[in-house]
Structure formats: structure tokens, C-alpha cells
Amino acid sequence: MMTRNVRRFGSVRRQIARLWPSGVRIRYSGTTCYSLATAAVGLLPAGVAFAQHAGPVHSAVRTEVQTTNEWPVTSQRDEVKPDGVGWWEVALRGCYFLLGTAPLMLTAPFAWALSFAFPEVADRWWHWALLVAGSQGPIFVKLLQWAAMRVDLFPAFLCRRLSNLHFNAPQHEWNETAEALAKVFGPDWNTRVLRLEKTPLGSGCIAQVYKGETIGKDPKRVAVKVVHPAVRRRAEVDVELLRYCAALMDQLPMIRDVLNAGECVDEFASTVQPQIDMRAEALNLWKFRANFLGNAKIVFPQPVEALTSETILVEEYEDGQPVLNELDDSHRRKLARLGVQAFLEMVFNHHFVHGDLHPGNVLVSSDGDSLVLLDAGIAFTIEPKQIRDMRDLFQAIARGDGQKAGSLLIERSKSPVEEEKVENFLTSISNIVSDVHASGLRLERLGIADILVDVLSTCYECSVKLDPKFATIVASIFVAEGLGRLLDPNMDILRIAMPVILRASG
Template identity: 35%
Template sequence: GAGAGAGGAGAGAGASLASCEGALDAHVPVAACAPTDGLLTIEAELPPGLAGVLKRRVIAVLRTIYLMVVLVPLAAAYPMTYWSMTDDWWWSWCVHVSETSGALLIKLAQWASSRPDLFSEAVCDKFRHLQDNTPPHAWPFTARTLDEMFGPRWRSELRVDQTPIGSGCIAQVYRGELRQPDGSWLPVAVKVLHPDVATHINADMDLLKFCAGLLHALPRVRWLNPSGMVEEFTSMLVRQLDLRVEAANLVRFTANFADADEATRVVFPHPIAGYVSPKVLVETYIDGEPLMVWAAKYPQGAPERHQMMSRGIDAFCKMLFTDNFFHGDLHPGNIFVTRDGELAMLDAGIAIEYTDYDHEMLIEILSCFLKYDGYAGGLKIIEHTKLQSDVSDPHGFCTKIKDMVLMARDNPTFFDQISNCISLICEAACDHHVLMAQGFISVALSVKVVEGAVIQIEPDAVVAPRAKAVIVREHVKRKGRNLLGRRPSTGDLIEHSNKTFEKFAQEARAASEQHAKKAG
């Protein structure tokens, strides 16, 4: 098993590294982590002034030429997939291009490999190894980076196996051991950024911004806010270039789940004191196996699969709706099951947190959907858009959202694959010029990634009822907080909250039990 995910390495949404000390159990050596001021950004590696701008433009042009050289022939040769004798050869070529063409294409391949509902099982299988097995860099570069970050002391304190246990688009991971004060050795995972990764991401982001500008000119697509999507995606990828941010995210996730009950318990690696730096992160080793490997031990529909997926769904709902701080890169390669049967989430670099207003609006919209008041939900979406004056036929938009919600009411399994809902909302937004908020898009993409992981393990997993209980509870809590200062007594509110939550909790339990009986 691997102790740290390699796929993404460290982007986040502002977790404070100063909170590292004291956030974890006393026996875990936690870093007095370096501050996030002066993050290792793309701009920091470029010359200042005009020289930096010119270098960035030249790199972007060269990157464009490279991608055209490798992608145009690949696309032109796609008809070869129609013949069995050349099909495997073309797909091998496609995988090779994806794994050697930088972080962006690897991210896309990772996403595709986790969506058997969108692509054939054969396609998913061909790309699946990219979740944690991209081409690694050589050991001498790792040794130089360790020297750069920690000086020569690491050679006497840290033993590192020179063969990587995982390699992703941003970093690769080694297994190691760290000397303890009593002379014992603590198993650790050592994550190291790839060489020149900032330069490659810089060029990809410039290309994405250019493409987003072109898409913005298309009448329908511009309402999906492609520029905003790229801006948010860029922000996350840039923050992946400083592993101190991932350390902060790990500490915060661990604190958030410290008191979680068994149904939502998740474990995370812990950063190690004195070994948290921009380019190298040393953390405790999670002894386990990838979710897909673990699931392969059990037949389709086995209760073990169902229970683990239920825990994963509940944990994600807690992160998204309760904590407002959620893992944004939960493809199957970043989800492990430990030797003790615990669910573990690795590679917590991409963590997303919203403003109170955006998070409140998300809860309000989903609460409208759960009450089957789609029209009110549509009005909330319009209220959240930046360009309300450009909305074409607000009544028509809200009516489409209402029809979607009524469809869900009449077909209870409609929301079980949440991407159906997201696709219909985006289509209605294009039709009626409702500029989608960046936050909604990032939530949608994260949900799609999680849904892909769930579908692979448990195709019939019941998602909606489990989410309902959490959403309703948070909605009532927020309403209660708003009313506390205005009403002398909140007894009725608390009683209503308990009854409402219990109703949806019973519904979730009943749906899970029914599914378990069918599986049995």
C-alpha cells in the first residue's frame, strides 16, 4: 500500500498552516509548519519584468506546437479503432501521449478512467493505471531536492527506498523511515514534486485561458462561465506547487474528522515535524491498498462494498455540507482501505472551501430541491448569478428547474446519479443566459469525480437519501442561527429540526437496508 497519493500533490483553499501544532494526537510528530506566505508559484520561477513575460509567451507557444504535433496525428488516426487489429495499438498510443504530455492531460485521463458510465469498461481499464502510475523522475533529482529543502541532515534521519511507490502528474511518492528520538524508525511516505512541473503547468494554464476566451465567444457556452472555471482550476493547480498547503489541508481534515462517528470516519496521513517544505512533504505512512484493489476481493453487490461506499458518501457529504472544506480530487487512486478496514483519503492537496455566502446559497438551493420546490431553487440560482440583468426569461429557467425536480420526485432514482441533475441545470443555464457561479461548477466537477468512484465499486449505490439527511440538518441549523437573535424561544425550531432530520435519516437507513437486501 502507499502512504500518500501522488496524483495531485498540494493545492488548497486557504487552510492555515499555523494550526498544525496541537491539531493531531500527541504521539504524532506534527510540524510547526512553514507559513504559506510566498507560496511556490509559477511566477516565482520566471525572471522579473519583460523578460519573464516573454519567456512565458515563448514557453506557451512551444507547448502549443508540441501538443499539436502529438495530438493532431492521434486524432487523425482515430478511425483505426474501428478495426480490431489496430484498435489496441491506437489506444496504447493514446495512453502514451496522455502520460507524457503533462499534468492537464493526465488529470483528464484520470477522470475518464473513473467514469464507466460515460466510457466503455475497456477505455477505463486502459487509463486506470494513470491514477497513480505515471512516468516517474529519476532518483538523483529527488536526492537534490531533499538536499535543497532540508540540507544534509535528512541523510542521517531519513531512509528512503529509491523506487517510487506511486507517481502522479505533479509529484511522486517514496516509502521511507524516519529516525525517532528513541532510536526507532517510523514508517513514512515522502512526496517530491516533479522537475519543471511549474513551467509545464504554467504553459497549460495559458492555453486553457486562451481556449476559455474562445469558448466565451460562443453564445451558449459562455453562460457556463468557462473563464471562471479556468480561473478556479488554475488557482487550484498553482497551489498544488507548494506542498506546505497540502500539509495544512491534512491537518484540517484530520481535525474535522477527529470526533466523527463510525459511519463517517476517515483517516488521513499526518505531516511530520521539520519535514514540511514547498517541494518535499514527509507524512505518516498509510498501510493499505487502493479502493479498486480492495473491492476486487468481494463480488458485485457484497455488503462489504456497500458499507464502504456508504461510509465514503457520508464522509463526502460531511466535508461538503457540514465542514465546508472538501477533498477536490477523490478519484479511486486517492482512496485507500487500510489493513484495519478504515477508509483513508490521500493526496489532499486539492481542498475547496467557499465563502459563507456561497456555501449558504448551495445549501439553500439543494434544500429547495429536496422540498421539491424547483421553482424556488431556480430563483436562488438566478440570485447567485453575477449578471442577473442578462438572464433571458427567468420564469422559463425556473420552470425548467421545477420540471427537473418534479421528474426526480416521480422517479426516485433520478438523483442517485447526481450528474443527471447537474447536466440539466447547465443546459437550462445556457438556454436562459444564467451565468453559472464558479463555486457551483467546482462542486459539480468534484461530485462527478466522487460519483465516478462510487459507480465503479457499487453501481447501485443510493446517494440521494444519504445526502438528504445531511443537507436538511445543515439547512435547519442555519435557519436556527438566523432566528436565535429574533425569537425568545427556539424550542419549536429545535423540535422541528429533530423531527425533520430523523425523518430523512430514517429514509436514508431504509433505502440502504433495502439495497442491502437486494444485494444479498
């Protein structure tokens, strides 16, 4: 009996370890186990209720499908089958979250009260809060990064605080990389398929990247992206925990009236899940390459079809230097214009947008005349209606018609706007548009991101609920404009943007 119980505990301990964020080591002292068990028992009723109401989580299995000439990648796609997350997994993850964040929750009222007399107290508390958030693992970090862009859903001060979140991405060990490659290509992968440098080029929330070379008659230099071990299961458990929390929040009238938490979690999950499957990123790369086929100035790496799987992405290695390296002013202005034009083409012509164009994902080609755009895991399609909405809004702003811009936002709100807030909303939008024209729409005076933040903040204050995809487009504009601002603060964005916007179809 004792032996059986010890084995059972060892099995449970290994399961618990799978749920903890990478880089966090757990010590199973008697006190720790007792605390976890007590917390789990406390969450048991809620976990059972959640398990009864939550739908199953789906995982991907590989199946063969017919490819087309237009999409030369992938001979695989997702076929979903139920693989439910156990309530006990969610409860244990919830325990870890509560243990990590309880001190923050307990001290928040005191920090808020003291901040009126001692503003530095709030700064220190937020610094601590962001450190704690970073310790909760990649999914929670991505959630807060997503929330930082949603000024239409959350107060502007909160979004500003969350925008300072920095995450020290975990690095997994080389033997874990070798194991992942062996699982896909077989144990002799390093003599038959790939040669890799053991030191990674970089690491992110989801995966880390190595430089290597294919083995065969025509060897190619490649970049190999390897998903962190167990990240998919952690993501499934974390998303289920978020759904459970959202279900509780939606029962509270004071929250339900201003925020549909369930919709927020579903939207967030839809942005995270494709990032965990490397085949989705490969498809994104092929689509971007097709869209920019006639533009030699914008380069996307080409995936190696035969070597791409759910956990491994192999793409041709692109030479280049970081876009923020020392360049002369004329060169920086040229690259800034090129990047902004490419982004506008994505939004208004291709209707397929790279959602993460920060400087770390942009290289200057070795000849200095082209931009190499990397990391296409975050990408989204824009529907014709959303193009029309965005085009009409930008046209109204460009013409200085604030009343028209405000009316468009009200007409396309997801729910009716209270009558007493309509006039205030229209006046606020008109004031924003007037300020825009007073600045001449120049980035050094007032950025496009600043304009849209003001618009979304006004929507939040007046309960004008926008299409989530609109906010997603705005978030990508934040990132792209940040790149433009770094390269050329004096760029006249209106002169570049208006021809593209006016030609937009939808």
C-alpha cells in the same frame, strides 16, 4: 565569437529543455531549430504585447512564521516576490503546443463533416485528440480534467469526451529524487534523516511517492511525496500561456458572450498552484484531521512537520488495502455509506472538502472498519453563502419543487438571464426534478451526479452563469458519487443526505 555563440546556444537549449513536458526528448537538428526559430519570430509581436500587459508570476520563498496549537504544521508560509516569466519562454511553449496540436486543428473540420456518415471517424479523431492532449504535459491534462467537470461552461458532449482522458504520469529518475532530498535535508539525508525504497509506490502529474522510514531514536514508517523536477516552472509558463490565450479569446464576441476565458484560467490556476506546494497539502491534512478528530472511522495521514517543505511531503505511512479489493457485499455497503457520510460532513458541516475522492485515493484500514483518505492536494473551503445556496437547492429538489429550484438558480446567477430564456429554464429544471422524484433518488436509477449534470447543462443552454465554487462542489460530488456507485449501486442517497443537509448551517 564562435565559442561565445556556441555557449549561448547551449544555455538557450538548456532553458528550452526546462519548458518541455517530462518524458519528452528533444533532438536539436538544424531543421528543428530553424522551425522553432521561425515560429518564435512569428509569435514575437504577440509575446511582446503579452509581456507588456501580463502581471508577474510569483514564486514562493521560505520564511519563518509563528505556528498555533490548532495548526501544528508548518513553520513556513509563502511570501511572494516577483519572478516574471519571460515572453520568450511563453513563445517557445506556445510553439511546442502549436506543433503538437496543429494536425488536430487542421483535421477537425473534416472529422466533423465525415462523422455524420461515419460516426467511427469522430471516435477515432477524439481518441487521437486525447492522446495528443496527454503529450502536452501535466498542466494541460489537469486543465482538460477540470474542463470535463464544468458542464455549466462547456457543452455536455465535450465534457463527456474529455472525461475519458487518461494520462500516463511521468516518473522521474531516482537520482533526481535523491537530488531533491539533498537540496532540502543536506547531502547526508540518507544516513541522517530518511531511508527510502528506490522503487516508487506511484506517480502522478505533480509528484511521485516512496515508502520509507525516518532515522532517529523513534523511527517511523513514512510515505514520502517528491515533486517532479522543474514542475513549478513549467506550471508558471503554462498558466501564463493560458492567460495569453484567454486574453485573445475574450476579444472574440462569439466566445466572450458565452465564456469568460480569463476568469476560467484564474479559477483553474487557483486549483493547480496549491498542488505544487507540498506545504499546502500538509496544511490540508492537518485541517481534515482536526475536523474528523472525533470520528475514528475516517483517517487522514499525519504529516511529519519537521520534514515537510515546498517540494517534499513526509507523512506517516497508513496500512490498508485498495477500497475496490475483493470484499463481501455487506462490507462494501458499510464502506459506501461511511464514505458518503464523510463527504456530506465535509460539505455541509465542516465547509472544507476533499476534491479528489476517487478509488485510488481511498484505502480500507487493516482492521477493515475505517477508511483512509489520501492525497489532500485538492481541497477547498466553502463560504456560508455557498452553503446556503447548495442547501436551498437540494431542499427544493428533495421537496419536488422544480419551480423553486429554477428560481433559486436564476436569482443567484452571476449575471442577468435573458427574459426569453427564463420560462424555458424553469420548465427544464421542473422536468429534471420530476424525473428525480420518479426515480426515488436511488443511485442505481439516477445518480446525484446525473441530476447535477442535467442542471448544469440546462444552465449552460440558457446562459445562467453560476458561482464557480458551486461548480467546484458539483465536480467533487461527481467523484465522491462515483466511489459510492462502485461500492454499492443500490444505496438510497436521499435517506443518507437529507438529515445532514437539513442540519446544515450557512
